Each structure stands twice: as C-alpha cells, then as structure tokens.
Amino acid sequence: METLSILKSVRRNKIGALLLVLQIAISLAVMSNCLSIIQDNLAQMRRPTGVDEANVFLVSNQWLNKPADLGPRIQADLDVIRSVPGIMDAEATNSYPLHGGGSSGGLSLKPDQKVTTRTAEYYVDEHGLAAYGLKLAAGRWFTAGEIGEVGVHESENPASVIVTAALAHKLYPSGNALGQVVYWTPAASSRIVGIVERAQAPWAAWTQARAEYSAFLPYHYIDNWVMYVVRSRPGQMGRAIPAVEERLFKLTRQRVVATETFAEARNSAYFDPRSTGVLLGVLCAVLLVVTIFGIVGLTMYWVGQRRRYIGMRRALGACRIDILNYFHTENLLIAGCGALLGILLGLGGNLWLTSHLELGRMSVAYICVGAVIIMAISQASVFFPAMRAASIAPTEAIRAL
Amino acid sequence: MQKQAVVPPPGAGTRLATQACSHGTEHWTIGQAAGLRLSASSWRFADASKSHFAGEAKVIDMLGYYLQLAVRSLRRNPVLTTLMIIAVGVGIGASMTMLTNLRVMTGDPIPDKSSQLFVPQIDVWGPGSRRTGGAANTDRLPDTLTYRDAIAFMRARRGVHQTAIYGMGLDIDAGSGRPFAAAGLAAYADFFPLFEVPFASGGPWSASDDESRANVVVLSAKLAERVFPHADAVGKTVNLEGHEYRIVGVMKPWSPVPRFYDTNGTGAAFGNTEDFFVPFTNAIDRQHESWGGIGCPGRAPAGWAGLLTSECVWLQFWVELPTAAAVRNYQDFLSSYAAEQRRSGRFDWAARTQLHDVPDWLVQEDVVPEQARVNTFIGFALLVVCLINAIGLMMAKFGSRAGELGVRRAMGGSRRDIFLQCLVETALIGLAGGLLGLGLTAIGLAVDRALLAQGERNVALDVLTRLDTGMLAITLAVAMAATLCAGLYPSWRASRVQPAWQLKVQ
Numbered sequence: 043m044e045t046l047s048i049l050k051s052v053r054r055n056k057i058g059a060l061l062l063v064l065q066i067a068i069s070l071a072v073m074s075n076c077l078s079i080i081q082d083n084l085a086q087m088r089r090p091t092g093v094d095e096a097n098v099f100l101v102s103n104q105w106l107n108k109p110a111d112l113g114p115r116i117q118a119d120l121d122v123i124r125s126v127p128g129i130m131d132a133e134a135t136n137s138y139p140l141h142g143g144g145s146s147g148g149l150s151l152k153p154d155q156k157v158t159t160r161t162a163e164y165y166v167d168e169h170g171l172a173a174y175g176l177k178l179a180a181g182r183w184f185t186a187g188e189i190g191e192v193g194v195h196e197s198e199n200p201a202s203v204i205v206t207a208a209l210a211h212k213l214y215p216s217g218n219a220l221g222q223v224v225y226w227t228p229a230a231s232s233r234i235v236g237i238v239e240r241a242q243a244p245w246a247a248w249t250q251a252r253a254e255y256s257a258f259l260p261y262h263y264i265d266n267w268v269m270y271v272v273r274s275r276p277g278q279m280g281r282a283i284p285a286v287e288e289r290l291f292k293l294t295r296q297r298v299v300a301t302e303t304f305a306e307a308r309n310s311a312y313f314d315p316r317s318t319g320v321l322l323g324v325l326c327a328v329l330l331v332v333t334i335f336g337i338v339g340l341t342m343y344w345v346g347q348r349r350r351y352i353g354m355r356r357a358l359g360a361c362r363i364d365i366l367n368y369f370h371t372e373n374l375l376i377a378g379c380g381a382l383l384g385i386l387l388g389l390g391g392n393l394w395l396t397s398h399l400e401l402g403r404m405s406v407a408y409i410c411v412g413a414v415i416i417m418a419i420s421q422a423s424v425f426f427p428a429m430r431a432a433s434i435a436p437t438e439a440i441r442a443l
Numbered sequence: 444m445q446k447q448a449v450v451p452p453p454g455a456g457t458r459l460a461t462q463a464c465s466h467g468t469e470h471w472t473i474g475q476a477a478g479l480r481l482s483a484s485s486w487r488f489a490d491a492s493k494s495h496f497a498g499e500a501k502v503i504d505m506l507g508y509y510l511q512l513a514v515r516s517l518r519r520n521p522v523l524t525t526l527m528i529i530a531v532g533v534g535i536g537a538s539m540t541m542l543t544n545l546r547v548m549t550g551d552p553i554p555d556k557s558s559q560l561f562v563p564q565i566d567v568w569g570p571g572s573r574r575t576g577g578a579a580n581t582d583r584l585p586d587t588l589t590y591r592d593a594i595a596f597m598r599a600r601r602g603v604h605q606t607a608i609y610g611m612g613l614d615i616d617a618g619s620g621r622p623f624a625a626a627g628l629a630a631y632a633d634f635f636p637l638f639e640v641p642f643a644s645g646g647p648w649s650a651s652d653d654e655s656r657a658n659v660v661v662l663s664a665k666l667a668e669r670v671f672p673h674a675d676a677v678g679k680t681v682n683l684e685g686h687e688y689r690i691v692g693v694m695k696p697w698s699p700v701p702r703f704y705d706t707n708g709t710g711a712a713f714g715n716t717e718d719f720f721v722p723f724t725n726a727i728d729r730q731h732e733s734w735g736g737i738g739c740p741g742r743a744p745a746g747w748a749g750l751l752t753s754e755c756v757w758l759q760f761w762v763e764l765p766t767a768a769a770v771r772n773y774q775d776f777l778s779s780y781a782a783e784q785r786r787s788g789r790f791d792w793a794a795r796t797q798l799h800d801v802p803d804w805l806v807q808e809d810v811v812p813e814q815a816r817v818n819t820f821i822g823f824a825l826l827v828v829c830l831i832n833a834i835g836l837m838m839a840k841f842g843s844r845a846g847e848l849g850v851r852r853a854m855g856g857s858r859r860d861i862f863l864q865c866l867v868e869t870a871l872i873g874l875a876g877g878l879l880g881l882g883l884t885a886i887g888l889a890v891d892r893a894l895l896a897q898g899e900r901n902v903a904l905d906v907l908t909r910l911d912t913g914m915l916a917i918t919l920a921v922a923m924a925a926t927l928c929a930g931l932y933p934s935w936r937a938s939r940v941q942p943a944w945q946l947k948v949q
Contacts, residue, residue, distance in 0.1 A: 057932065058835070065831045072824045079817075104624055106614050107685030143734075147742075194732055196745045227741040266732070267612070298614050298624045317894040318814055322821065324890070325537060329825050332533060336832040339526065343839035398813045 066380025069333040071387035074412040078404040083315035091139035092240030094175025101270040106296040128278030133173035140311035144244035161255040162243035165263035181236035192261040199230035208254035247311040341427040357436035369428035377420040381413035513868040531876025534829025536883025541822030552699035557801035585756040602762035604633035616682040617670035625718040629726035645677035645692035660688040666718040706808040707735035841937035849945025862938035869930030877922025
C-alpha cells in the first residue's frame, strides 16, 4: 500500500530518481573496483619473500677501476663482514628477492622441450641458506665442495640446483621434484638436491604468477659489481651496518658502496602499488563524500517539493514516524535499484580491469557487501532530510493552499 | 487556454517589458494588475533591466543582462551555488589530475620526428627456439639486436642517422670528492643529431672518434654541474673506471618523456636521462657491462667475446628514415639482410623482420602503465557522479525559482529567454567550478608529486606533474562543456514552467 504510493510519486519524479539511481550505481561500481585493486595491492605487498627480512641488509659493492683479482677481493670482503660482531652470515650474490634486476633461465623436464618455465637464478655458496635466512623444506643445501665460480657472462652447468617449493610444484605437480634432473638447455642439466620453502624472485613485485619461481645455483659470483646479502643477529642490525661499511673501507677505499636494509628494499620495490593505493584511496574517499552529499541534496530537494503533500498527510493524521518511514522506504527502493545496477556495472568494470591489469577477479560477494554498505549509507544520509520533512507542521504546510 | 492568455505574441513581450521597465511606476501597476505580490528580488530584476532595455535590445546587451541576472540569482542562494561549484570543481580536479598524468605519459616524446625514427627487429632465434611458459608472446620478435646484427646495420649506413645503444653504470672520479657510480649510455656520434639532443657547450664527438674508439665523453647538465660547478667542463677530463675521458660536450637538460630511446630495462620509462654518454665502440673495447636486459636463446657463451659472437640480444638500435621511400628501402634492406644470413647458414628459417616508428614502439613496449589509464577512467567516473550531483542541485535551484521564472514568462519572456538565462547561470557555475577545479588539480598534482618523490626513483617529476597551458585550456573547456551539458535538462525544465500555475500558487 505504502510502497504503491511511493512508486507513484517516484513515477512523477522520474529524473530525480534516475539521478539517484545512477549516482549510487556509478559510485558502487567505481568504489568496489577501487577497493578491490587496493586490497589486491595490499595482499601483493604483504607476500613474504622467504628472506629473514627483519635482520637482512644489502651492501651493493662496485670496485673502482675494474681490478683483475676480483675473486680473492670478494672473498676477503666476505671474511671481514662475517667477522663483524652481530653478523650471523654473509653472501656475495648477483641479486636478491624484490631487487628488480637479476638473471633468469628457462627450465624444462626434457632436453628437447620447447616451452620452458622461467625462473630467477641466484648464485650462492654454502653460506646462502643462513645469509638469506631461508627455510629448507626438503633435501639439503650446497656443500663447500660443489661450489664453482661464475662471472657475469659465464654459465657453467651446475651438477646440482636448489629450487623453491613453488617452482618444484610447477615442474613436478605430483610432488616428486627432489632428486629429479631438469634441463637448462638441451645439453645442460642439473639435479634438484634441495627445496626451500619460499624465495621470491627479484621481480616478484610486478608479477603474481612467477613471483616464487627461483632457483639457487652453487657458484661464487665473481663480478665487478656484487651484492653482499648480510644477515645480522636479531636486534643488532643498527650497529652492524656502520661497522660493516667501516671495515670494508678499511680494506680499500677503491670502491663505491651503497647499503640498504631489506625493509627499505621492500619499500622501494612496492612503490608503485603503494602510491596507486593511496591515489585510489583518496579518490574513493572523495567519491564517498560526494555521493553522500548527493543523496542528502536530492532528498532535501524532494522533500522541499513535497512539503504540501507531507503537510496534508500530517493533517490527515499521519505520525512523524510515518513520514520518516515513507522517505526511508522510498530511498531504499531507489538505492536498491541503484545498487543492483551498480553490481552489474561493477562486475562488468572488473572484467575490463582484469583484462588490463594483473588483478584477482572481484568476487560477487565482495561487491554485494559493498552494495549493502552503500544502501546503509544512503539510508543514513536520508535521515536528516526525512527528519526535517517529518517536522513540517501540518498547519504551515497547508496554509498556502 | 490560460497559457495563451498570459503569453503575449512574440515581440510584444519585449515591447511590453520595455514600456514597463522604462517607467518604474508602470511596472508596479502591471505587477498589481497581474495579481502579483512582487518579492524584493523580482523588483530588483525589473529595476536592473531598466538601463539595458532603454535603447534597442541587442544580443550582446541581452547576454550582459543575463549575466547580471545570473550573478544576482547565484548570490541569492549562496549555499546551493557553493555546493554546485564544489561539485563541479571536485569532479574536474580529480579527473584533470589523472588526465594530466596520462596525457604526459602518452605524449609524443619527440613530436617533430616520431614518425621518422625507427627500431628494426629481426627474428634471430627462429620459430624453433625454446620459449618460456605462456603463449602470450610467442609471435613476438626479440626487442633488441645481437652485437653482430647491430654492427652490420651500423656498417650498412642505410639511414640518415643510426645508432646502436646500451645502458651501463660506471664509477666516476672527477679528482675531488668520493668517486661515485653513475648511469651512462654507450652510443654512436649519430645519437645526438638523431634524437636532437641540445648542447649547452661543446657538442657530440665525431664519427672519427667512433672509428678510433676514442676516450671521449658527453656529460649531462646535472653531472657537469656536479663535477665542475661554476665552470665549463668542455676540454676537461673525468676518470671513468680508471680511464681518463676528454669531455667534448655538455648537454642542456634533456629528458624526453617517456624516456623512449632505451626501453631495454635500464632505468624507468619515466626516469631521467643518463648522466654521461661514451662512444659505443669504446664501451665495447672496455667491456663495460650492460645494465639492460640480455636475452640468450640458450646458455650464454663464456666471457665478453662470447657475448659479442653469440645470438644473445641486448642492443637497442635506432635509425632515422625521413621519407616513406627511405622506410621502404630500409625494409628491403632488412629482408635481404635476413635472406643473406640464411644463405650463409646462420638461420635455417626465413627470419622475419620488422620496423617500428616511435609511437608504434611505445605501444609494443607497453610504456604507458595500464594503471594510468584505469586511474584516468576512475577520475572521469568521479566527474560524472559530481555532474549528476550538479544536475540535482540545479533542478533544486531552478525549481525553487519557479515562481520568479513564472513571473518572467507572464511578463512576456519567451521559453528561449528562460532557457538561455538558466544556461548562462549554468555557464557561470561551470566557469567557477573550472577555476576551483584548476586549483584542486594543482593540489592533486602536488600530492602526486609528493607521492612520486617518495619513491626516490628520479622520475622526471616536474614534467610528469606539470600543468601546462594546454592542460589549463582543456580543464576550463571540460568544466564549461560538462557543466553546460549537465545544465541542459534542468534549464529546459525550468523553461517549461507554467506561468499561470506559478502565479496561481503564489
């Protein structure tokens, strides 16, 4: 009965209702997608690297004038770093998780396979496990005896390789990766001797799919520009960093050194998703405010237009609560239509988004929760104008007649 | 019908109004005759019209009159007016902030030459090469060239200018202060005229320096200022990784956006240009490692010499071809080069070749992040919501003035007059909203800049977040156009007001 009369009055103000419906629909579609992107980015940023992030810091070392005896120099540096109090272990390597740049290779199960699985390559020696702070899930780590030497343009084929659980699962979904032989090229193969629980690739910040495809190769990495991955004992990093730098410069000043903590490295690796999140968050907040103002404004306009009608109803015996009810029901009907349209728009928009960005699909439940929230907001914002309508005195409203 | 009784025939209205308004007292009479209780505001409206209608009613006068009326009407209802201006301003601010970013990102980095500079590609790996997982890019040719192909293309000299380039990082010792690492580019002398690099002092090295693999270097404005402050660096020397290099030129600040010339993973697409440039031949001699990506079909062969003879791709190549005929010739050259390589036994497949000009190359390399497009889209969605709000507010505003508009209609104003009057009001709001939007855009860009600066990634900030005159004009135009569109329906509705009904109600 009440609903019928509401529908009638809405029909007489089609444009106003349409504006409200559109506004709610667009707001819901945009906000749910924005929040879904933000949530996706947050989830992406929270993924663990597998490294002991709280205690690891990174020393980038570049020698001046390209000395010839790089191998012994790097070894001397490592000895000095490991002797600094508070240092657990250190490693000279080509890259680390979230570094951005690194080496990669294609692994296959058979020598003549055409499509391979691309994996990051980290060159590590027997200290690698402790220096990165990785967790061994199966098999063993490298022993000192099997470590070779590799320069930037050299690649011997190591007899053994250690892979992450994710890469092992990709190669051998049935879980029997340990002990298998995998191929880098038709002629070069390695046996999987160990599996680490987790180690992200250097480019993990930009990719979901290949984020944990990493392999460790048993090499001393010899290059003019190396990364020292250094792990301190818990709570001692603050004192260890300047001590390490000082000792390195004591060996020779003929170098360019840049140190950052792993937390800093993570921070800069996730710069893009973070700034995108802030930007979208601000847009969402503005959109929310605008939408609330819009709903309040349109309802107030409506109430103003129907003062006489309200006054008459009041004069004929309607209580304030009836008037309040009337506007809330009306708003619920309109906002409901808007929310339905918004769900369709939002899901459609999400399809477009997921085809353009590497994003998880937004679930229907997610946007439905958004729809309920926006309807609640709409109900809340109609309260003030409805209260004003309800407080119209019957005499005042009909005096003009 | 009542309507016709009140509305005088066209033309008569103006006359009637003219008479009425040139004699204030008469106007009062007419008002009384129509049974009106004129509000103070309507009275002012009649009064204001006096001077304008004294002579002949000209279009320009009419507009001026409408403007006056509009200002008055907007001032009468400051809350609604402010809300409308804020609605338009916020929408414009959000959408234009995003658009400014996108516009810079999708901009042409070298407008007068972008269709004359080309990147050649050749399928050195062949259809049988091992691919990494995913079927997405199986048809794509390698983005960069092998050393032997780059050198062959350099020797062929089929373009006006051509250069192979690769990015690197070297330590620099200028004699004073700590040595430091800097990003550099190995290039041929042609690089500078090809990309129209501006020089502050000196110039590029010569082709003979390329030939003789000379120790010469061109510095960026920033690096020159850092190592030789307050002095001309040209003629001085710097030490690059243990070797003295003679400075032949210092560039003016030069940072094309996007940084299109090297997309091989050395530095961001929206980052700064390199700090120094050395001859490609010299860099190869000195075995300076590439900072960019090196892609190999199998395991890379050992050492630097191995890299140079391998099928690993790592060199970006550019050639300048000013005419369509030159482009065709170059395509023929590439095909015959590929065929010749096949004959010589290097390939056992018909290697495809491709040429891309700058816009084409930027698309192929996905230089513009999709997120920027998505952000712009969201910004405009926000603008639409704001405009919907503005429509609602305008309807409220014009609705609340139905009485006054009814009086105007009754006194002979045509529907067109009312419609135009409302549109002029709307345009004023659009203008004010646009100005507010400009301010908000500036704030938005400042926030954006602060966000980006946090990244310490040497983004060409000022360029990426600059509000240029073009953008200024776009902002105001979009604000006006969007607001006018939004105002069409409310104005039309206002012009349909039934004078008799309005008068009766009052």
